[in-house]
Amino acid sequence: MSVRVSIKKRVSSNFRLEAEFQSSGECLGILGASGCGKSMTLKCIAGIETPDEGHISLNGRVVFDSAKKINLRPQARRVGYLFQSYALFPRMTVGENITAGLPFSRRERCRVAGEWTRRFGLGGLEGRYPDQLSGGQQQRTALARMLCREPEVILLDEPFSALDTFLREQMQVRLLELLESRRDVIMVTHNRDEAYKLCPQMLVMDEGRVLKKGRTREMFLSPGSVQAARLTGCKNISPITRTGEREVFARDWGLTLRTAEPPGEDITHAGIRAHDLVPLWEDGPEAARLSYNVLDVAPVQRAEDPFEHIVLFTNAAARGPEEKGLIWWKCSKYMFQDIPKRLFIPPELILLLRDDNIAGSLRTLTEERP
Amino acid sequence: MDFSPVLISLRTAAAAIVFTFFLGVFAAKAVAGIRSKECKMILDGILTLPLVLPPTVAGFFLLYIFGVRGPVGRFFLDYFSVKIAFSWSATVLAAVAISFPLMYRSARGALEQVDPNLVYAARTLGMSEWAIFRKVSLPTAMPGVASGGVLAFARGLGEFGATAMIAGNIAGKTRTLPLAIYSAAAAGDMDTAYNYVLIIVIVSFVVVALMNYFTAKETRSFGRRGR
Numbered sequence: 001m002s003v004r005v006s007i008k009k010r011v012s013s014n015f016r017l018e019a020e021f022q023s024s025g026e027c028l029g030i031l032g033a034s035g036c037g038k039s040m041t042l043k044c045i046a047g048i049e050t051p052d053e054g055h056i057s058l059n060g061r062v063v064f065d066s067a068k069k070i071n072l073r074p075q076a077r078r079v080g081y082l083f084q085s086y087a088l089f090p091r092m093t094v095g096e097n098i099t100a101g102l103p104f105s106r107r108e109r110c111r112v113a114g115e116w117t118r119r120f121g122l123g124g125l126e127g128r129y130p131d132q133l134s135g136g137q138q139q140r141t142a143l144a145r146m147l148c149r150e151p152e153v154i155l156l157d158e159p160f161s162a163l164d165t166f167l168r169e170q171m172q173v174r175l176l177e178l179l180e181s182r183r184d185v186i187m188v189t190h191n192r193d194e195a196y197k198l199c200p201q202m203l204v205m206d207e208g209r210v211l212k213k214g215r216t217r218e219m220f221l222s223p224g225s226v227q228a229a230r231l232t233g234c235k236n237i238s239p240i241t242r243t244g245e246r247e248v249f250a251r252d253w254g255l256t257l258r259t260a261e262p263p264g265e266d267i268t269h270a271g272i273r274a275h276d277l278v279p280l281w282e283d284g285p286e287a288a289r290l291s292y293n294v295l296d297v298a299p300v301q302r303a304e305d306p307f308e309h310i311v312l313f314t315n316a317a318a319r320g321p322e323e324k325g326l327i328w329w330k331c332s333k334y335m336f337q338d339i340p341k342r343l344f345i346p347p348e349l350i351l352l353l354r355d356d357n358i359a360g361s362l363r364t365l366t367e368e369r370p
Numbered sequence: 371m372d373f374s375p376v377l378i379s380l381r382t383a384a385a386a387i388v389f390t391f392f393l394g395v396f397a398a399k400a401v402a403g404i405r406s407k408e409c410k411m412i413l414d415g416i417l418t419l420p421l422v423l424p425p426t427v428a429g430f431f432l433l434y435i436f437g438v439r440g441p442v443g444r445f446f447l448d449y450f451s452v453k454i455a456f457s458w459s460a461t462v463l464a465a466v467a468i469s470f471p472l473m474y475r476s477a478r479g480a481l482e483q484v485d486p487n488l489v490y491a492a493r494t495l496g497m498s499e500w501a502i503f504r505k506v507s508l509p510t511a512m513p514g515v516a517s518g519g520v521l522a523f524a525r526g527l528g529e530f531g532a533t534a535m536i537a538g539n540i541a542g543k544t545r546t547l548p549l550a551i552y553s554a555a556a557a558g559d560m561d562t563a564y565n566y567v568l569i570i571v572i573v574s575f576v577v578v579a580l581m582n583y584f585t586a587k588e589t590r591s592f593g594r595r596g597r
Contacts, residue, residue: 043490046490046494047493047494048490048493048494073493074490074493074494075493075494075496075497075498077494079494080494081490081491081494083487083490083491085485085487087485087487087488087490087491089488089491089492089505089506089509089510090488090510091506091509091510091512092505092509100492100495100497100505100506101492101495101496101497101498101501101505102496145495146495149495149496
């Protein structure tokens with residue numbers, strides 16, 4: 001049971017999609033910024049778009065192969081596609097939407113519509129039109145329409161982006177239940193929380209290329225590249241200069257950092273997640289003990305979430321403006337005492353990152369700095 | 371007062387709209403589906419031409435093609451013994467030719483407005499292309515298509531120049547309302563002309579009112595998209 005994709009497609013004069021990956025037996029999340037080619041990849045799998053070259057197979061069934069001149073129509077691919085806006089047919093009722101195109105008799109359609117509306121908590125709404133439904137009901141209609149055809153592979157394109165926070169979390173839980181029995185699901189999202197919650201496997205895309213694939217938890221622990229770190233939500237990333245075997249100098253923060261692992265040759269940046277910074281309050285016992293990876297900070301800006309404090313710092317002892325890069329710190333309100341004057345950066349939580357930017361523009365930019 | 375122009379006009383417009391509607395919608399579907407931009411532009415230009423040409427010129431072309439000596443006209447005469455030019459069917463032909471671009475352009479605009487994701491979704495759901503057009507694209511585009519149809523009907527009803535060229539002005543046979551008004555006014559019979567004018571104004575107003583009524587109804591029940 002697997003989806004194998006290896007495709008190339010020239011989308012415009014300055015954007016090429018080159019995706020190669022395989023999913024097997026688990027929900028696969030594709031995380032990427034908007035315009036990185038993740039939706040295009042899904043559309044190629046569903047047959048809505050045609051790649052220039054490559055190969056796509058679903059559970060061993062070849063649906064696209066440029067060398068063998070195979071290109072199955074979307075109708076024949078047995079793929080379920082949940083669109084971002086759900087793409088419900090506006091002139092059909094919920095029941096008609098669910099059974100649209102099924103080669104059944106009228107009675108059989110009625111039975112299918114009744115069964116699937118009940119199963120998705122839409123009982124009694126068969127006769128409504130999509131614009132008479134709430135966002136959550138629309139999404140459930142689209143899911144029922146997709147699943148009643150028993151597709152082999154399910155593709156979800158930003159499935160929660162059109163829902164408000166409350167509905168989103170509800171639908172995420174429901175979808176999680178739903179997907180447990182399903183094997184082949186590919187979900188595209190730009191939301192790292194969604195990817196983390198729903199997908200055991202993950203793939204990070206940037207500028208039409210797959211940067212990294214692997215277990216979701218590991219991807220968050222060691223994203224590997226600057227772009228992947230950003231997409232998984234790492235706020236603090238600085239270019240580094242190697243100063244010792246396990247020691248680097250973070251240029252944006254003017255700080256020498258001890259690392260747990262020796263950084264490899266290709267490592268150009270270091271990152272630390274906003275939650276991983278340890279505050280050293282004046283009277284804490286650690287404050288005196290620690291002699292390395294401690295930064296004296298000055299607060300620049302402060303913001304508040306319902307459950308978190310967010311403070312932006314700069315190095316209080318910066319020797320120039322180039323060392324005044326912003327440092328994000330996030331702290332749960334239960335833990336928060338005061339704005340700290342010093343922060344500790346645990347060596348084992350430092351992300352050692354290489355720069356996967358294809359043009360290398362980031363690297364040259366940072367290297368040209370005095 | 372002679373009521374034959376009223377009947378001829380209504381029959382002509384009614385028959386014409388049937389042809390115009392289907393031809394227009396299918397031409398719109400065909401052109402909307404063309405990928406090549408140049409090809410689309412040229413075809414679109416040709417299909418819109420009757421709208422921008424003076425009706426007499428359009429009628430001249432019709433006469434050239436469907437006249438007794440024209441290729442199609444001769445074909446019908448030889449094989450079916452049917453003379454098209456200067457018969458009632460010529461009034462229908464003229465109305466179809468002149469009202470077609472209105473229908474085609476409205477339908478194309480409406481079809482191109484349909485969210486492509488609806489078509490993609492229908493494909494992944496296994497619907498055939500024909501079923502997608504009939505059950506998804508066309509119903510979704512219906513308000514635009516229908517108002518195009520009403521406009522085309524009104525235009526067919528008022529057709530003058532092309533009708534005069536290919537159907538002539540034969541009383542009781544091809545004399546439609548606009549021609550009857552022209553003839554009456556030319557003969558100085560202003561009372562008859564007033565009556566005909568009044569009739570055509572009323573009919574046109576009813577048509578437009580109906581169009582507004584239907585499109586408003588459409589918007590109420592289906593138009594609340596894009597929330």
